[in-house]
Amino acid sequence: MENAATRLEAVRSNIARACKPARRKPEDVTLIAVSKTHDAATIQPLIDAGQRVFGENRVQEAQGKWPALRAAHPDIELHLIGQLQSNKAEEAVALFDVIHSLDRPSLLTALAKAMDKAGKHVPCFVQVNIGDEPQKGGCPIADLPAFLEAVRASGIPLAGLMCIPPADTEAAPFFAFLAKLAADHGVDGLSMGMSGDYETAVMLGASYVRVGTALFGARD
Numbered sequence: 001m002e003n004a005a006t007r008l009e010a011v012r013s014n015i016a017r018a019c020k021p022a023r024r025k026p027e028d029v030t031l032i033a034v035s036k037t038h039d040a041a042t043i044q045p046l047i048d049a050g051q052r053v054f055g056e057n058r059v060q061e062a063q064g065k066w067p068a069l070r071a072a073h074p075d076i077e078l079h080l081i082g083q084l085q086s087n088k089a090e091e092a093v094a095l096f097d098v099i100h101s102l103d104r105p106s107l108l109t110a111l112a113k114a115m116d117k118a119g120k121h122v123p124c125f126v127q128v129n130i131g132d133e134p135q136k137g138g139c140p141i142a143d144l145p146a147f148l149e150a151v152r153a154s155g156i157p158l159a160g161l162m163c164i165p166p167a168d169t170e171a172a173p174f175f176a177f178l179a180k181l182a183a184d185h186g187v188d189g190l191s192m193g194m195s196g197d198y199e200t201a202v203m204l205g206a207s208y209v210r211v212g213t214a215l216f217g218a219r220d
């Protein structure tokens with residue numbers, strides 16, 4: 001059986017390999033270990049193997065396991081990668097170091113208020129509905145210019161753009177499109193790529209990849 005350290009090493013070397021043709025440096029790509037659904041006992045070996053950046057998709061679940069893990073490892077960085085309800089903005093700001101799912105004006109207002117109240121300015125990625133899928137979260141592409149302007153005016157640090165491409169189709173064109181939108185709007189960071197496609201995302205400019213299954217195995 002592969003252990004956490006072996007899996008981490010494999011993902012890291014895949015990232016380094018994907019950097020080469022793109023003439024990128026591996027240290028310019030941050031690996032977010034997506035630990036949703038996994039308990040502290042499953043996460044601990046990855047921390048022991050040196051991983052420090054983790055991602056969760058639900059505020060409540062993260063509140064249950066991360067305060068204790070972080071007390072033991074204060075250098076851990078926690079990213080919220082899932083959709084966020086405005087009424088959870090204060091809790092999200094209190095717990096997370098980076099938020100990847102800022103996608104609408106009402107959430108922007110709630111987060112700006114929560115950050116001012118907490119005196120903590122959490123960098124946020126603007127999530128883009130890159131495949132224009134009606135059911136999916138993310139800012140509609142047509143609304144992106146105005147929304148980015150509103151984010152910049154709010155004082156919330158803009159970390160970059162984030163996307164989840166449509167399932168069951170080639171992700172590369174969507175990653176390339178997100179990179180183009182970022183370039184067009186003078187945005188630097190790109191949060192894109194999951195277990196099935198993170199190497200492609202790295203070749204196309206991802207600065208953050210969000211990898212769960214390849215590190216922890218399949219979720220229930």
Ligand SMILES: *Cc1c(COP(=O)(O)O)cnc(C)c1O
Pocket residue numbers: 034036057081082164193194195196210211212213214
């Ligand atoms: C679960 C999740 C991931 C990780 O998915 P894997 O396929 O397990 O790597 C990445 N991003 C988001 C937004 C997720 O919800």
